[in-house]
Amino acid sequence: MSDKIIEVKNLSKSFGDFEAVKDVSFTVYKGDVFGFLGPNGAGKSTTIRCMLSLIKADRGTINIFGQSLHEHRHDILARTGSIIEKPDFYKYLSALTNLEIFSRISGKPSTKKEIYAMLDFVGLSGREKDKVGGFSHGMKQRLGIAQTLLHNPDLIILDEPTTGLDPQGIIDIRNLILQLRSEKNKTVLLSSHNLSEIEIISNRMVIINKGRSIVEGSVSELLNSEELIVTLEVDNAISAQNITTKHFPKAQIASTEGQVLHLTISKTDVANLNKTLIENGVSVSSIESKRKLEDYFIKIINN
Numbered sequence: 001m002s003d004k005i006i007e008v009k010n011l012s013k014s015f016g017d018f019e020a021v022k023d024v025s026f027t028v029y030k031g032d033v034f035g036f037l038g039p040n041g042a043g044k045s046t047t048i049r050c051m052l053s054l055i056k057a058d059r060g061t062i063n064i065f066g067q068s069l070h071e072h073r074h075d076i077l078a079r080t081g082s083i084i085e086k087p088d089f090y091k092y093l094s095a096l097t098n099l100e101i102f103s104r105i106s107g108k109p110s111t112k113k114e115i116y117a118m119l120d121f122v123g124l125s126g127r128e129k130d131k132v133g134g135f136s137h138g139m140k141q142r143l144g145i146a147q148t149l150l151h152n153p154d155l156i157i158l159d160e161p162t163t164g165l166d167p168q169g170i171i172d173i174r175n176l177i178l179q180l181r182s183e184k185n186k187t188v189l190l191s192s193h194n195l196s197e198i199e200i201i202s203n204r205m206v207i208i209n210k211g212r213s214i215v216e217g218s219v220s221e222l223l224n225s226e227e228l229i230v231t232l233e234v235d236n237a238i239s240a241q242n243i244t245t246k247h248f249p250k251a252q253i254a255s256t257e258g259q260v261l262h263l264t265i266s267k268t269d270v271a272n273l274n275k276t277l278i279e280n281g282v283s284v285s286s287i288e289s290k291r292k293l294e295d296y297f298i299k300i301i302n303n
């Protein structure tokens with residue numbers, strides 16, 4: 001189907017005896033900011049390197065723009081931009097000169113005007129003639145994005161683009177990714193080890209762990225499950241448990257330990273639970289709720 005931009009099926013890749021990617025499958029649709037989420041070592045970069053033909057997969061298929069990567073590597077890569085490591089620039093040359101050089105090498109040279117427009121798009125206007133050596137990490141990442149945009153790709157693959165950035169740098173990159181979709185109609189695959197990052201900017205995602213894809217779907221559906229995992233700190237956990245079971249028969253008590261009660265309950269009942277406990281003489285000193293997927297992801301990470 002034409003709206004499938006990436007289709008990865010049953011991808012596997014080993015390094016010696018070590019299987020870094022095992023049977024990974026996912027689909028990215030046109031206009032997605034697709035979150036490729038997994039803890040460090042999950043196999044994200046290895047998958048991405050296969051998708052960019054930097055390494056060869058052992059098994060599985062990769063189709064991009066409806067074509068087999070194996071058969072149409074050149075055409076596909078011509079329509080794809082990526083940042084997979086820290087972008088490398090000539091630090092004694094200006095941002096403008098760097099982009100001029102890269103655009104000449106790409107075989108599809110951009111005009112000076114186009115390069116200025118690109119630098120403006122990534123928020124580097126006014127800094128065009130400054131040496132890249134004096135740029136912050138965030139500015140270099142943004143320059144990297146400008147570089148990948150030079151040949152006007154339809155698909156942009158970004159491997160952990162916000163790692164190591166300061167808080168403002170992270171916000172700048174996230175805004176830029178959203179603009180890539182909204183203003184430039186790009187499809188973006190964004191890898192990250194940070195669930196909340198994916199939650200903020202992606203519409204669809206896959207979670208991968210230990211080389212396997214675990215769950216794929218719309219971010220809002222995956223995260224907005226009706227059930228929440230609630231942790232209550234109370235003066236009397238046994239009493240709190242009894243009151244909860246009596247008034248909220250659908251709530252499931254997961255555990256009580258000391259003064260802490262863990263349970264799952266419908267999102268709409270959380271405020272009421274707090275009120276009911278207090279009305280029944282239980283003192284609640286803290287109440288914390290997590291979505292199930294968040295809890296699941298934290299468990300994966302800590303495993």
Ligand code: ADP
Nearest residue numbers: 015018020038039040041042043044045046047
């Ligand atoms: P992620 O990007 O999700 O952090 P990677 O794809 O980089 O994970 O790595 C997945 C696993 O494969 C890790 O255990 C890593 O050490 C291993 N790995 C990655 N590249 C190589 C390689 N070239 N040789 C051997 N092992 C590798």
Ligand code: MG
Nearest residue numbers: 044045159160
């Ligand atoms: Mg990686």
